[in-house]
Amino acid sequence: MQRIANLIVRKDNKVLLLKKPRRGWYVAPGGKIESGESIFTAANREFREETGTIPLNPHLKGIYTMVIKNDQDIVNEWMLFTFVADGLEGTPYEDTVEGVLEWHPIESLHHLPMAEGDRTNLLFAVNEKGMQYGTFTYTEDFELLNETIQISTEGDGINA
Amino acid sequence: MQRIANLIVRKDNKVLLLKKPRRGWYVAPGGKIESGESIFTAANREFREETGTIPLNPHLKGIYTMVIKNDQDIVNEWMLFTFVADGLEGTPYEDTVEGVLEWHPIESLHHLPMAEGDRTNLLFAVNEKGMQYGTFTYTEDFELLNETIQISTEGDGINA
Numbered sequence: 089m090q091r092i093a094n095l096i097v098r099k100d101n102k103v104l105l106l107k108k109p110r111r112g113w114y115v116a117p118g119g120k121i122e123s124g125e126s127i128f129t130a131a132n133r134e135f136r137e138e139t140g141t142i143p144l145n146p147h148l149k150g151i152y153t154m155v156i157k158n159d160q161d162i163v164n165e166w167m168l169f170t171f172v173a174d175g176l177e178g179t180p181y182e183d184t185v186e187g188v189l190e191w192h193p194i195e196s197l198h199h200l201p202m203a204e205g206d207r208t209n210l211l212f213a214v215n216e217k218g219m220q221y222g223t224f225t226y227t228e229d230f231e232l233l234n235e236t237i238q239i240s241t242e243g244d245g246i247n248a
Numbered sequence: 249m250q251r252i253a254n255l256i257v258r259k260d261n262k263v264l265l266l267k268k269p270r271r272g273w274y275v276a277p278g279g280k281i282e283s284g285e286s287i288f289t290a291a292n293r294e295f296r297e298e299t300g301t302i303p304l305n306p307h308l309k310g311i312y313t314m315v316i317k318n319d320q321d322i323v324n325e326w327m328l329f330t331f332v333a334d335g336l337e338g339t340p341y342e343d344t345v346e347g348v349l350e351w352h353p354i355e356s357l358h359h360l361p362m363a364e365g366d367r368t369n370l371l372f373a374v375n376e377k378g379m380q381y382g383t384f385t386y387t388e389d390f391e392l393l394n395e396t397i398q399i400s401t402e403g404d405g406i407n408a
Binding site for chain 2: 089091123124125126127128129145146147148151152153155162165167169172173174217218219221222223225236238240241242243
């Protein structure tokens with residue numbers, strides 16, 4: 089099963105997003121997790137490769153099961169691991185082979201064009217405490233058919 | 249790729265463990281994540297099925313890449329998602345088809361027989377704050393060849 093790690097950097101009330109050329113939709117920089125690689129290592133590596141910068145104190149915020157359906161048939165399924173970081177070291181590329189890197193105000197995540205599941209995930213990553221889990225079901229044209237979401241936070245019993 | 253979710257319940261300074269019949273090694277109750285299922289839903293479902301109880305406030309504590317090597321060849325690779333919960337609702341089964349469920353003092357995780365990677369993971373889950381990531385490489389006989397670990401905690405920028 090394909091596994092994708094992405095990472096959204098938050099700095100000065102802005103976030104760094106990648107505008108993909110095909111649809112003009114925005115995503116957080118990221119890419120495929122390799123065999124034997126931890127998801128943390130993958131998220132850091134992919135972010136560095138796509139932006140030319142190092143994210144500061146990345147932390148996992150969401151794990152999602154993504155399902156593509158054609159009518160009742162599942163035609164694709166993958167996992168998405170979304171990290172947040174507070175700032176970065178270096179100056180991001182502007183144009184890359186993957187698309188254009190742009191800083192946008194955090195609140196623009198509410199209206200920039202993107203997959204609806206990504207909007208849910210990125211808003212949680214930058215605004216909320218804890219961890220989010222869920223399943224997003226899309227058509228092959230990335231119309232969101234269904235989403236189910238769960239959230240958990242670290243209990244008081246830790247180090248109690 | 250196979251994906252396993254397990255869950256360790258901590259209650260009154262004890263943890264609920266499953267003693268597997270083949271080697272007598274201890275594990276946290278868990279099992280396979282199904283197609284389309286979120287890892288949170290899977291961890292809860294598997295725990296309920298294996299123990300007959302409901303975990304309270306489960307929270308993800310670790311994500312691991314598990315690699316089995318025969319000499320230089322990777323013969324198997326899967327992902328493990330480890331949750332912790334503070335208490336449970338109900339009375340656990342004693343004997344199950346999977347093994348015997350037993351309560352043990354938290355500190356016994358240091359010496360009970362188990363895979364060495366599981367020891368690292370479960371001790372982190374019950375004793376530490378934040379999220380742990382890593383890759384564990386084993387022989388086919390579950391001798392630990394190598395481990396690499398990363399840890400992150402939620403940044404101060406959350407809700408700042």
